[in-house]
Amino acid sequence: MDTNTPQAGLSDQELIAQVRQGNTRAFRTIVERYQSQVAATIIGLIGNTPEAQDVGQEAFVRFFKSLDRFRGDAGVGTYITRIAINLSYNEIRRRSRHRQRHGGTDTQLAQAPDLADRTGSLEHRDIGRALSRLDPKYRSVAVLRLVNGHSTQEVATMLGIPVGTVLSRLSRAQKQLRELLAEYREEHP
């Protein structure tokens, strides 16, 4: 965490002001502050694959490059998460194109060693598998709301959709997740 650095007590806006003045090291505090949130989003969307770290790194680098344009209307976490979501969608599309060209089944996500494998929890592994089978538009709301715990308003802001759409997608996502988990329970009672 960022508790040992001189910048640890600074607000996001103060850190950004320092980075804009040329103190690149202040950016490290931002990375440490938001990497868990960004990781949860990306890994939830594309799985805990080697690409996940690359996407995470790219999300922070893009945020750094866009600091001059960042006005602070949305929070830093919301802004970076939005970048991470867009980059994750790109990765999902890239995999989809790869599958179309070379065949194969879904997905790196389902096959990837995800958090479930680290915790050794069958339930978590099933959640990861089930999430991977959702359409990306349902997967994103499920990851942001159910896994990461963002408010529905935050999810709406991050995805650029109305709150009503978030709620309806959440309902659909949960119905599908329950059906998938029921299938898994039948496979491995």
Place this chain on the structure above:
Amino acid sequence: MKRTIQELLYRSYDTELSAGEQTRLDKALADSPSLRRERDEIAALRDAASSSATPGFGPFFADRVMAAVESEAATVSDMPLFADLLTIFKPVAVAALLVLAVLIPIGGRTLIESLAADNQSLTSAAQSAYALDLEDMLCQTE
């Protein structure tokens, strides 16, 4: 539009229902064991999902990002030097372009040849003007 009981059940976890909707849902839950079972399954699903969040990318992720960011910052800070170089070499670039324009043939003649042809006529014109001036001077002396 009146929502179904199941819709209300899902929405109740993410938004505040109206008083009427909450009453409908409470009554339906009280009356239906299958709806209560569904509620319990949804709650279990949400608990499992919320506890499956990953702790992060790993211990060296911030180092990796900072290396990339510092590389990016170095590229950006090189830009003023590039601008200075551009200012210095701009006259050289313009001169080089002029040399190329002079040496490259256009319409069968190089620019030098074209200028040479024009110089001929200019010389003639200058000689004529000189002759007229000389005549004027002679007239004035007469």
